[in-house]
Amino acid sequence: MCRSIKTLRGAAPPADENDTRAAALQFVRKISGYRAPSKANQPAFDAAVLEVTAATARLLEGLQKPA
Numbered sequence: 611m612c613r614s615i616k617t618l619r620g621a622a623p624p625a626d627e628n629d630t631r632a633a634a635l636q637f638v639r640k641i642s643g644y645r646a647p648s649k650a651n652q653p654a655f656d657a658a659v660l661e662v663t664a665a666t667a668r669l670l671e672g673l674q675k676p677a
């Protein structure tokens with residue numbers, strides 16, 4: 611699906627907020643079909659990026675470290 615999104619788990623150095631936001635932005639762009647949404651769609655687009663960024667951060671924090 612989004613081949614340009616890099617794997618963030620186990621990244622060296624660890625993924626930061628910029629990395630998670632960039633991945634979320636790519637995901638939302640792919641799902642919505644918008645590279646740059648119209649002004650009418652911008653609020654929904656931005657809200658989705660924030661939600662996906664937060665979900666990504668929670669996922670990465672919750673994953674068990676490899677043994």
